[in-house]
Amino acid sequence: MSHDMQPETSAAIRMELAALGTRASSLQRHQRRARVTASLVGVAAVALTTSAAALFVANAPGATVTSALGTTTTATHTGPALVDIGAAPATAGAVIIDVTCLNRVGVVQVPTDDGTSTSGIDCSVSDSGTMHVTDGQLPDGGTQFSVNASPGTTWRATLQYASSVTSEWGVNAQGQTYGIENRQGHPDLVPYTADNGRKGWVLWEKTFGADRVGTVDVYExxxxxxxxxxxPPVGTLPEVPLDRGLIDDLESVETAVPSPSSTP
Incomplete structure (x- = not known):
């Protein structure tokens, strides 16, 4: 049975996958509305944002700030590979990764946060596509960073340790937390732009946490x-099966596993 979608929908999803891990992406791991089928969610744990009205505030409570540490490591491989990036500095909390596709084949993924999520790029969209990730997972007790990829995908990656500091959420007089979602979860109030253009805060449970969303108040x-x-409008892409080609690309990704001889 064919699972092909309309060309414009397929192209949109491919563009979103290519943008994962960058500011160009409208697919965010921590927002939970209008999910894009189990096939994509299973690989990158992603969901559609509700709209461009959602406001990202770089210095909001709960934001994570990363700063590069030490030297960079650059590696070029075809398929999955382990990249030795040396021992992590004592203050390291994440790995910054820049991935560039070198051929128009398959998908490249890197583990993020604590390893329970990933960011990925679909190289079949472009043989010069790039992905920038600031929350790569630290090597688990060693020096090797795992870059997962389809067997025929050729890529180049530049990696560097980074400090990672996440600020505390604010707490108002009502005892409500406010700020942006992060690896700890979500606060009670999250940033949003009102229809009148003013920037404020909405209750998470009535917007991103609700199955059906009507008109909501935007607060200080x-x-x-x-x-x-x-x-808040509904998700911008329909919840329909992904096209077969993209599913094949995603399912072709292999994980780089250290051999006993290479384990520190």
């Missing part, structure tokens, strides 16, 4: 003062 950080109203 106090969770009481209403500065506007907003109607």
């Amino acid at each position: 950080t106090d969770g009481v003062t209403v500065i506007g109203r907003a109607t």
